[in-house]
Amino acid sequence: xxxxxxxxxxxxxxxxxxxxxxxxxxxxxxxxxxxxxxxxxxxxxxxxxxxxxxxxxxxxxxxxxxxxxxxxxxxxxxxxxxxxxxxxxxxxxxxxxxxxxxxx
Numbered sequence: 001x002x003x004x005x006x007x008x009x010x011x012x013x014x015x016x017x018x019x020x021x022x023x024x025x026x027x028x029x030x031x032x033x034x035x036x037x038x039x040x041x042x043x044x045x046x047x048x049x050x051x052x053x054x055x056x057x058x059x060x061x062x063x064x065x066x067x068x069x070x071x072x073x074x075x076x077x078x079x080x081x082x083x084x085x086x087x088x089x090x091x092x093x094x095x096x097x098x099x100x101x102x103x104x
């Protein structure tokens with residue numbers, strides 16, 4: 001996710017197939033942003049901030065992200081960690097927001 005209703009995808013065959021499936025099956029309409037580098041599409045949108053790889057890892061896509069998404073941005077070097085995982089989203093933990101605060 002590149003924003004509240006923005007999907008970032010790469011030009012790879014696999015990404016485009018997944019995008020078509022999402023468009024076919026989703027009830028919500030997303031805006032899509034297609035990026036040149038495959039690793040560039042692996043971003044995190046956290047509390048209004050877009051977490052991306054730095055310019056030297058995704059030089060072409062950095063310009064596209066800057067032009068199309070107007071959110072605060074934090075860049076994170078993933079070159080070494082990326083050798084062992086699939087990137088930023090593999091380093092995230094999804095937490096379900098509870099309606100009621102439970103005592104600890």
